[in-house]
Amino acid sequence: MFMLEKAMVGSRRYWVWVCALLTLIAVAFGFYLHQLSYGLGVTGMSRDVSWGLYIGQFTFMVGVAASAVMVVLPYYLHNHKDFARMTILGEFLAVAAVTMCMLFILVDMGKPMRVFNVFLYPQFHSVMFWDMVSLSGYLVINITITLVSLHAEQQDVHPPRWIKPVILLSIPWAISIHTVTAFLYCGIPGRTLWRTAVLAPRFLASAFASGPALLILLCLLVRELTSYDVGKKAINSLAVIMTYAMVINVFLLLMELFTAFYSQVPELTEHFKSMYLGTVGPNSLLPWGQLSVFLMIASLIPLLVPTMRRNETILAFTCAMVFSALCIDKGVCLVVCGFMPSPLGTMTRYVPTLPEMTITVGVWAVGALMVTVFYKIALSVEIAREASYVPAYKYAAGEGVTGLQAHARSNQSV
Amino acid sequence: MKITRKEFLKISGACLVALSGKEVLAVLDNPAEGQSSSSSAGKARKQLGMIVDTRKCAKAEGCTKCIQACNAAHNIPSFQDPDHQIKWIWEKPFDDIFSSYETQYLDASLKEEPTPVLCNHCDNPPCVRVCPTGATWKRPEDGIVMMDWHRCIGCRYCMAACPYGARSFNWVDPRPHIERLNPDFPTRTKGVVEKCTFCSERLANGQLPACVEACPEKALVFGDVNDPKSEVRQMLAKSYALRRRAELGTGPNIYYLI
C-alpha cells in the first residue's frame, strides 16, 4: 500500500546517494547515542543559551513544512493548473519537513523517553502542547493526502471525493503550525527579541520564501535527473510567490529595526546590536547574522528583476541565497540571539559542537532520504502513467518513444 | 446484535470526544492546577515569599552561608564550567539585577554589591504557563512554584520563559560533581530542569528554608505575603522594597530592601 517496492529499484547513482545518506544517518545516530548517555552537555548549549541549533532548525523546518500551502492553495482554491505537476512534490516535501521538525524536537529533549508525558498530562495553557498537536495533525493530514492522491494517479482514477475537504483543511492547518510555532516565542514575557506581534507574520513570510526556494531547487534537480518536468510556468509562478514573500519578510525585519532603533529602548536594540552590529557583545554568531542580512538584501535584486528571475540558472542561485539566508536567520540567529544578552545581562558564547552539528546534519539526511524515496515513488507512478498514454505531442516533437521504453527509461534514470 | 466496523468506529470516536470533554471540564473547574490567576481569589490564598534585606546582607562581607546551606541540603553539584552550573540561590552584582534602577553615579562598590538571587515563586509564573507536561506548577496551598523531576521531559521551555534565569538544566549527570551527598534529598539526573522550591521538604517538617536559617545577619525573612499580620508584611509596610522585573506582570515574591 505504500508502494515502497518502487523505491527498491533504481540506478547506480540512486543507490550511491541513498547509501551516502544512510551512512550520514548512521554516523549521526552514533553521536546521538553518545548524547543520550552523556547528556546534552555534548552540545554547545548552556545555562544561559538553553536552546540552540536543534530548536532553531526545528523552527526553520516548520516553515518549510508550512510552505507546501503555497502550491496547494493556488492549485486547489484558485484552480491554478500550472501547479498540477508540482503539488504532489510540495506535499511530499511537507511530510519530510514535519518529520524533521519532530526529530529536531526529540534530539533536543533531555528526557526523550518521556515524550508521551505531553499527551499523558496535557497542559492546555502550554503553547508547546498545541504545537505538538498541530504538527502531528499536519503530518497525518499530509500523509493522507499524498497517499490517497498517489494511489488515485497510479490507478488512473479520480481521487475519492472525501479527500477534497482534507486538502482544504490542510491550508489553514499549514498556516496554524507556523503561527503556533511563533507563539512559542512571542508569548514569553522576558525575551524582547521574540516578544513582538510581527513574529508570526514574519515567520510566515520567511517560510513562504524559504519553502518555495527549496521546492524550486528540487524541481530543477528532478528535471535534470529524470524525465519529469513540472513545467517552466510552474517554476515561474512559484518564483513570483517567493519574491512577494521575501520582500514582505525583509519589510517586516525593517519594521523591527525601525521600532527598536528609533525608539532607542535599550532592551529592544541590544539584541539587534549583538546580532548585526556587534556593538553589544561578544557574540560568536555576529558574522552569521551579518551574512544572513546580506544574502537577504542581495537576493532581492535577482528576485525583483523579471528577466533575471526567469533565467533558470540565476533563479537557482537566487533560491540557494534565499534558502541559506533564512536558514541562518531563522534556523540559528533568531533563536540563539534571543538568549543574548541573558535576563541577567550576560553575553554567553554559543558555538555548536561537532556532535551537535553532526546530529543536525543527520536529521537533514533523514529528511533528504525521505524526499528521495518519496519522489522516487511519486515520479515512478507519474512517469509510468504519462508513458502509458503515449501522448501524441511527443511523436510530433520527434521524441518517438513507446510507452514501454519511456517506462524503462524513467525507472533507470529516476 | 452485531456492530459493523463503521458503527464501532463511530462509537469509539464519540467516546473519545466525550472523554476529552471531561478533561476540559476538569481543567475549567480547577483553575488552580497550572495557571494561577493573580485575581483577588488568588490573593486570598497563602503565598510564601521572602525579603532580602540588602543592607544587612552587605554587612557580612564575603559571606556565602545561605548558598552553601542550600547547596549542601539539595545536593547541588559544583561545575567548573559556568555553562553547566546548577544554581538555586546565588549572587549577582546589584546593578545586574536592578539595572533599570541604578544611576550611573553609584559607587562601584555599591554597584557590584553581591546580592542573592533565587526563584521568585511568581504569582503568575511564565514557566508554569509554558510547561507542556505540568512538571512545574504553582502549588495552590502556599504558592510555591514546584518542580516534579519525575515528569520533566527536559524541553527547557521553562528556562526560556523565566525572566530571572532562575532555572538550571542538568546538561550532564550531576552526581559525580557533588562534593558531599545528602542522602535525605535526591540528586537529580541528567536531562531535567531544576530550581529553588523554597525548601518544600523542610517546610513540611515545620522548618524554615535552609538559606533563611543559615543567614548570620538575619537578612533573609520568610513568610506569607498574603497574611497582613506576618513579619514580612510588617516589614514591607514600613520600607521601600524592589522586586526584580515586576513590570513583566509575573508578580515576583522576593522583595529586596535597599
Place this chain on the structure above:
Amino acid sequence: MRDKVWIIAGLLLFLGLVTYPAWHDLVAGTTAKPPQLVLPANQKQCVAPLSYMRTSHMKLLLQWRRSVVRDGQTKYVAFDGKVYNMKLSGTCLRCHSQQEFCTRCHNYVGVRTPYCWNCHLDPAQVKRSAR
C-alpha cells in the same frame, strides 16, 4: 515443496534462538534458585502485608510519589494504623538495602531496575563511600 528443508531448518533455528535463555540457564545451573533476600532484622512488619508488597510495591511507590511530589502529603497511614514518612531513602531504605534487596531481586526476575537510583540515594552506600 522443494523448500521443505529450508523451512524446517528455519523453524528449528527460530525455536533454538527463542528458547536460548532457558538452555543457557539450564546448562549454567542457575534456574529456580531465588535469591535469599535478607529481611530486615530490626522490623517485623513492612508498610503493607508481604503479599501486597511482593506483587504491588511499584503501585505503592507510585502512589507515594504522587502524594509527596504532587499533593504535598508526606505521611502514610499503614493498614495496621502505623504512620510512616513517605520517603524512599528515608523509610524504605532504612530497612532494606538497595543493592541486596531491590536490585538483586529485580535482576533475578529479569525486570529492568527502574531509574529510581539515578536520583534517590541509598544512605548506607553514601555512608560507605564517605568513609
